Amino acid sequence: MAVTEEDVRRALSTVPAPDDAPSLAASPALSKISVVGARVIFSIETTPERAGSVESIRRAAEAAVKAVPGVSDVLVALTAERAPGSSTPPPPTTRHQSPMMSRGARDAPAGAAAPARPAGSSGAGIPGVKHIVAVASGKGGVGKSTTAANVALALKAQGLRVGLMDADVYGPSVPTLFNLHSKPEVEGRMMKPLEAQGLKIMSIGFLVDAGTAMIWRGPMVMSALTQMLTEVSWGELDILVVDMPPGTGDAQLTMAQRVKLAGAVIVSTPQDLALADARRGVAMFRKVDVPILGIVENMSYYDCPNCGHHAHLFGHGGARAEAQAMGTPFLGEVPLALDIRSTSDSGAPIVASAPESEYAKAYGRIAEALWTRLSTGAPPRAAPRIVIER
Numbered sequence: 001m002a003v004t005e006e007d008v009r010r011a012l013s014t015v016p017a018p019d020d021a022p023s024l025a026a027s028p029a030l031s032k033i034s035v036v037g038a039r040v041i042f043s044i045e046t047t048p049e050r051a052g053s054v055e056s057i058r059r060a061a062e063a064a065v066k067a068v069p070g071v072s073d074v075l076v077a078l079t080a081e082r083a084p085g086s087s088t089p090p091p092p093t094t095r096h097q098s099p100m101m102s103r104g105a106r107d108a109p110a111g112a113a114a115p116a117r118p119a120g121s122s123g124a125g126i127p128g129v130k131h132i133v134a135v136a137s138g139k140g141g142v143g144k145s146t147t148a149a150n151v152a153l154a155l156k157a158q159g160l161r162v163g164l165m166d167a168d169v170y171g172p173s174v175p176t177l178f179n180l181h182s183k184p185e186v187e188g189r190m191m192k193p194l195e196a197q198g199l200k201i202m203s204i205g206f207l208v209d210a211g212t213a214m215i216w217r218g219p220m221v222m223s224a225l226t227q228m229l230t231e232v233s234w235g236e237l238d239i240l241v242v243d244m245p246p247g248t249g250d251a252q253l254t255m256a257q258r259v260k261l262a263g264a265v266i267v268s269t270p271q272d273l274a275l276a277d278a279r280r281g282v283a284m285f286r287k288v289d290v291p292i293l294g295i296v297e298n299m300s301y302y303d304c305p306n307c308g309h310h311a312h313l314f315g316h317g318g319a320r321a322e323a324q325a326m327g328t329p330f331l332g333e334v335p336l337a338l339d340i341r342s343t344s345d346s347g348a349p350i351v352a353s354a355p356e357s358e359y360a361k362a363y364g365r366i367a368e369a370l371w372t373r374l375s376t377g378a379p380p381r382a383a384p385r386i387v388i389e390r
């Protein structure tokens with residue numbers, strides 16, 4: 001029997017509201033409800049400060065909807081409006097709840113909470129997918145999503161079959177980057193990725209309301225990412241580029257646990273602070289045995305379109321030097337350019353909208369360096385064993 005939104009609302013009328021409403025079903029804190037096949041996804045609006053107390057309501061809502069006949073999975077997120085102009089680092093509530101990796105990941109005792117790799121997986125851990133590459137940054141706002149999207153397009157332009165997965169649960173940007181706002185179709189238990197510019201694309205943003213930043217807890221991050229990895233019919237891909245959330249938290253660990261990552265690309269701007277965060281990102285991936293495929297320096301320099309002046313606004317060469325110091329390849333640099341920003345905002349990143357531009361060529365060189373490293377480098381590592389401490 002197909003599950004309807006009405007069924008879900010009825011179940012939620014038995015759950016208390018976080019405000020004065022008679023029930024969660026009647027509360028303005030309840031978001032739009034997405035019913036995708038047998039899976040139900042919605043969010044409850046709160047503030048970062050109140051997230052702890054609303055957690056019990058989130059759990060009650062999840063339990064109530066899970067009991068509805070025909071429902072197989074329920075994902076309920078706590079969300080908080082993003083303050084205008086703010087970046088979206090994981091809020092403190094999430095940090096407190098973050099799973100922590102034990103020191104001796106490989107020495108985990110038998111029976112420790114190391115979730116199994118996806119059933120029926122092969123190769124990279126997703127049937128048909130040859131390489132999975134995480135694009136990450138130590139800090140938010142350095143241009144990680146812009147880089148992931150343009151590098152994915154540049155790989156596609158080189159004749160490869162490419163997927164792009166937006167795992168940035170704290171602020172998915174891929175729907176805007178590709179102007180995609182519909183819900184994925186469902187075939188059986190699998191979601192079909194959307195397609196744009198020749199890429200197969202999946203984003204957590206297709207499943208939840210746009211415009212809200214989410215307060216995700218460790219287990220929720222894992223469950224959402226696992227679903228995007230294993231319950232999406234990616235088909236045959238040479239490479240799946242994954243746009244990670246900033247930082248070194250739950251999502252990175254989930255990715256490292258659930259699939260064989262071919263490696264991670266770290267995006268940084270040239271400032272010292274960003275580089276220090278990038279260093280932490282590199283260290284975290286190394287701890288879980290994920291190879292670093294290289295570092296990209298974004299917003300490296302600025303060429304004035306009027307006078308031609310070449311300026312290093314944030315210093316220059318920091319990422320290249322840092323890569324060398326860390327024994328990591330340097331994949332290339334991308335300038336700060338209005339065109340890169342405006343094309344991303346308008347739904348056709350620069351590699352798709354101006355493939356002959358110097359900017360697109362910069363991404364092309366990075367994609368080439370990345371692919372060379374992937375196709376000639378060591379085979380993907382096995383999924384490590386990680387202990388989650390709660």
Ligand SMILES: Nc1ncnc2c1ncn2[C@@H]1O[C@H](COP(=O)(O)OP(=O)(O)OP(=O)(O)O)[C@@H](O)[C@H]1O
Nearest residue numbers: 140141142143144145146246335336337340341344
């Ligand atoms: N090379 C560039 N030149 C000009 N603008 C850029 C460049 N790279 C990224 N931007 C702009 O900077 C902003 C942040 O970029 P983006 O969303 O890719 O960063 P992010 O690191 O993924 O951020 P978040 O941490 O919010 O996920 C966007 O408005 C984007 O268009």
